[in-house]
C-alpha cells in the first residue's frame with residue numbers, strides 16, 4: 030500500500046517494504062525526499078521560525094524546532110518560545126495525546142522536556158545530532174550544568190520505552206540536483222528573474238550561499254573534533270568512528286544544503302513578497318497580510334512538502350496555519366498549525382494503479398487529473414485542527430489553486446491564500462486556473478513586488494532600519510504580546 034498525500038508509508042531504511050513502496054523514493058523519474066528527512070528538515074526549519082529570536086540569542090538554552098508526527102502524519106509544528114522549550118509546548122498542547130507519537134527535534138531535548146514527553150508515552154524521539162538544547166557550546170552556559178543535563182538525558186533515555194535516536198537518511202540519487210533545478214524554476218524565482226533579466230541567476234545563487242553559511246553555523250559544528258566531543262557527551266560515541274562519523278556529517282551537510290536551496294527559492298529579495306492586489310481589503314482584520322518573513326517561512330514549508338509528490342511532473346505543497354485570538358505559548362507567536370499535504374494519488378492505492386500522464390498526452394483516459402489528489406485537498410482532508418470561522422486561517426500553496434480547489438478552500442472557511450500567480454487565468458485541457466482571479470471573500474496574497482510603492486522609498490535604506498520598521502510593525506500587529 031502506498032502512502033497518502035500526508036505521509037502514511039513506512040520510512041525507516043530496510044523496514045520490510047512492499048514491492049510498491051520500493052519505488053517510494055523514486056516515483057517515475059522524480060527523486061523523492063524520504064519522510065524521515067522531511068520531518069528532520071521541517072524541525073530545523075521550525076527552529077528558524079521568525080519570532081522573538083533576537084531576545085533568545087544569548088540564552089544558554091538553544092531555540093529548538095519540533096515536528097509532532099502521529100501515524101506518519103504531521104500533527105503539529107512547534108518552536109521554543111521565550112518561556113518554554115519546544116518539548117514543553119508540545120506537552121502543554123497535546124498532553125497524553127502524545128502517546129505513540131514520534132517527535133522530531135532540531136536539537137537533543139533537555140532532561141526537563143524529555144522526562145515529560147517520555148512520561149506521556151511517546152513512541153520515538155529523533156533529534157539532529159549537533160549542539161543540544163542545553164548548549165554544550167554556548168559560553169553563557171555553565172558547562173558543568175550542561176554536562177549534567179546531558180547525563181540525565183542519557184539516563185532517562187536508557188530507562189524509557191521510547192526509542193531516542195538520530196534518524197538521517199542519505200538523499201536518493203539526483204535529489205540535490207533536482208531540488209536545485211526545481212527551486213530555480215519555481216514561480217517565485219522565475220517571477221524575479223523575468224523582472225530583472227540582468228540579474229540573471231546571481232541573486233538566487235548569492236542568496237543560497239548566504240543561507241548555506243548561516244545554516245551551517247547554526248546546525249553544524251564546523252570543528253570535527255569538537256563535534257566528536259559533543260557526540261560523546263550526548264551518548265553517541267558509536268557515531269564517532271569512521272565511516273559512521275563521516276557519513277553522519279555528509280548527511281547533515283546535504284540536508285543543510287537542501288534546506289538552504291529550498292529556503293532561497295522564496296527569497297528575501299528587494300521588495301518582493303506576498304501582496305494583495307486590492308489594498309482596500311487590508312483594512313479588515315481577517316485581510317491583514319502576515320509579516321512577509323512569516324509568510325515566506327510558511328511557503329518554504331509548503332515547498333519542502335512538495336518534494337514528497339507522487340506526480341511525475343510537478344510537486345505541489347500546501348500548509349494551513351491559523352492565528353489565535355488569544356495569546357499562544359508557542360514560539361510561533363499567534364500562529365498555530367492546522368494541516369499540510371502534497372499532490373498524490375488516493376490513500377491506499379498501489380503504485381501504478383492510476384495513469385500519470387498530463388494534458389499534453391492525447392488520450393484523455395490515460396491522464397492523471399481525475400485521480401490525483403491536490404496538495405490543498407490533502408491538507409484539508411488530513412488536517413488535525415478544525416478551521417474556526419472566527420479565526421484568521423490561511424493556506425500557503427506553491428502553485429496557484431485550480432478551479433477544483435478554489436471552492437473547497439472557500440467552503441472550508443479559509444480566510445487567506447498565499448501563492449504564486451503564474452498560472453492565474455490559464456485554462457488548460459484538464460486543469461484550469463480561472464476561478465482564482467475572480468474569487469471574492471478571501472484575501473489573496475500573490476508573490477509580487479510590493480504594489481504600495483512604499484518600497485521605492487525604503488529600497489536603499491540600511492538593513493537595520495528595515496528590521497527596526499519590521500519589528501515595530503510586528504509588535505503593532507500583536508505578534509509579540511509581551512513585547
Ligand SMILES: Nc1ccn([C@H]2C[C@H](O)[C@@H](COP(=O)(O)OP(=O)(O)OP(=O)(O)O)O2)c(=O)n1
Nearest residue numbers: 340343345372387401403404428429430431457
Ligand atoms: N494548486 C494546485 C495546483 C496543481 N496541483 C497539482 C495537480 C497536479 O498533480 C499538478 C498539475 O499538473 P500539471 O503540472 O500537469 O498541470 P499544469 O497544466 O498546471 O502544468 P503546466 O503549467 O506545467 O503545463 O499539480 C495541486 O496539487 N495544487
